[in-house]
Amino acid sequence: MEGCPSSSELHHLTALLLLMPLLLPAGSAEEFMVLGPTEPLVAVLGGDVELPCRTAPARSGENMQLRWFRSKFSEAVLVYEDGGEQPEELMAQYAGRTSLVTELLGQGQAAVLIRDVQASDDGPYSCFFREGEFYEEASLELKVAGVGSAPRVRIMGPEEDGVRVECAASGWFPKPQVHWRGGGGAQFLAFSEAHVQDARGLFSVEAALVVRDRSVGNVTCSLHNPILGQEKAVAIFIPEPFFPQAPLWKLAFCVSLAALGLLLLGAGYCAHREHSRRLRALRDRETLLRAKEEDRRAKEAALRATGELQAQLEWRRSVYLAAWRKAQLYADWRQEKFPAWPVTLDPGSADSSLVVSQERRRVTLKETCEDSGGSGSVLGLEGITAGRCHWEVEVLDGDRSEWVLGVCREDVKRTGWYTESPEKGFWVVGQFEDGFCPCTKDPTPLPLRQLPRRVGVFLNYSEGDVSFYDMTEGSHIFSFPRASFSGTLFPYFRLKSGVGSLTICPMVGAPEGLPVPLNNSPCEEPLSPPGSSADGAESPLLP
Incomplete structure (x- = not known):
């Protein structure tokens, strides 16, 4: 029948179809993607961390070329090629600190283990997978965090119209957040703050605060690591005598106010004396009796005032001693x-x-x-x-x-x-x-x-x-x-x-x-002035 192929032509066509997969490029069958963590990884200073990557679909990476590097391809963290690691290509800071995790390498999953994590390890990484002429890479991020020393808080002395308090600490990464709080939990803004990095990349911080409120009592300096969410804090007590005396204009105002009060008292006394002179003839006996009664009451009031003043002084002294004991400033008070x-x-x-x-x-x-x-x-x-x-x-x-x-x-x-x-x-x-x-x-x-x-x-x-x-x-x-x-x-x-x-x-x-x-x-008993509650009371101190 015309138009129908012969049997020999059918045999040639069948052989051509069988050989086509061998003649076509194999790129489509070897293609894959490399996937890394979508969220940043967190590592603690001095600890270990793994940076994982995998292929999709899963392909054995035992015969692939694997490379983890920093911002440049030449900044190698780990190189795996020809079935083994190639340490000669690594950056100096990773020599002897990295190794390949191969438990799931046959399933397309590999990770580099970084030991003794340092501050310089913080930042972005890339993992590179290559098979034949085809390669892919993925990006991931490592955040390094470490908590340093507890803050050292000390009182430096009067400054302007307040007291200067300094707080210092070292060995933190990343840069710690400094917070100042008063005795009631109220936050203060730092007067000054400075951060310095040492040769290992760790931060030292020095912060200062000028406290102007005499009633603030305890001042707390706390350092917060934003990645780990950990905090170290130290409190210090500021006695009232540490604050500078009032400015001269305030003293002048108080003296003027006292003089005005004396003038008013003098004027009132003169008016009362004139009124008494006019009525003395008619009320001589009544005035004498009233004077005796007032004299008796004045003596009783003086005795009561003396006892209350003595109790108040004893209470203030005990509070003063307790406050100095808590301040931990001098050995003789301890x-x-x-x-x-x-x-x-x-x-x-x-x-x-x-x-x-x-x-x-x-x-x-x-x-x-x-x-x-x-x-x-x-x-x-x-x-x-x-x-x-x-x-x-x-x-x-x-x-x-x-x-x-x-x-x-x-x-x-x-x-x-x-x-x-x-x-x-x-x-x-x-x-x-x-x-x-x-x-x-x-x-x-x-x-x-x-x-x-x-x-x-x-x-x-x-x-x-x-x-x-x-x-x-x-x-x-x-x-x-x-x-x-x-x-x-x-x-x-x-x-x-x-x-x-x-x-x-x-x-x-x-x-x-x-x-x-x-x-x-x-000193361990609750201290409060006679006749008043200790709840919420401030600590008045003698000068």
Whole structure:
């Protein structure tokens, strides 16, 4: 039949159809998309984080070329090619800190693991997948966050018509938000604020505030991390005598007002005297009786006023003392409410590298341990389970040795190699190679003008407060955040190296029993003026 193909032509057509997939370009069968997280990833400083990407549809990435990089293709974070990682192409800051997560690589899912996250890791990333001549990439963002030190708040002194308060902290990322609040929760605007980044990219902040309201009482400085939502705050009490005196125009106004009042009183007195003179003849007896009655009432009123004034003065004095105790500014105010504690050393708790004196008040390193880097600790013989107390320690040659002192729990580890921190049951400070600093998880040297020679340790067991003072200058050194104590606490002493010694100073009037319980202290009772409620009352202070 004409128009119908022959059988040989049908065979050629069938073979051509079978070979067409091999002759056509294979690009459409190899195409895929690369997808990354749609929301930014959050990583904590010093921790680990994974940056994941995947193919859609899912394709095995074992034979692909994979690359994670920053803003430029050459800024490689991780390179995977020919079935293995290529560390020679990485940026210097990621060398040894990145590795490929391959558990789901056969299903088209891969992630780069970044260890020991740094502030410089913050920002955008790109992941690049390539198979043959076809490639795709996706973008993702990493936000790094870290909470630094607690704010250090101090009163700098009068400024203009108020008191200048400064707040400083370090080790934050990103830039922290600074908030000032008064005793009633009202927020203040910062007078000045400055942020500085160190070599690691972490922020240090210094903020200042001028408080002009004499009745504000406590002022709180808080630092807020906007990514983690975490906050650290410290409050300080501003006594009223710190505020400058009233300006001269106010004094002049008060003097003028007093003079006017005296003139009015004089005019009234003259009018009353003239009126009395006119009526004296008719009302002589009545006036005499009234004078006697007024004299009697005046004496009674004077007696009442004297008693009320005395009670008011006593109340103001107690409030003044309580306010200064809370301010934690001077050691002599703390000594008044913290009885001396008779500390002696327990030779049975001393490390073999230490020498305890015969009177059990001085500890030194053995001569054989001074050059060998010996390190040992010893506890006080008397344990503390309640109340509040303080003792003083003299440090000899403290700048030529490493030493630690404070308090610790009874069950802490003191053998072998160990470190001190509140998390491990130690509330201590000391001198180290980096300087004088508190023993915390992330120790930071304290900005002292000079190394203390006589250190006072103040312990309030019930309120969980441990504070240290320079007893030579009478100034505050450091206070740990409030803790919840349980069990027995012991005085703690440790010499790590050098030729120095720690000596417990004799205390005048030290008690033989336990520290004074809190419920026996008059300063712990609610304070209010006679005849008035303590709710919402301000704290008037004597000048």
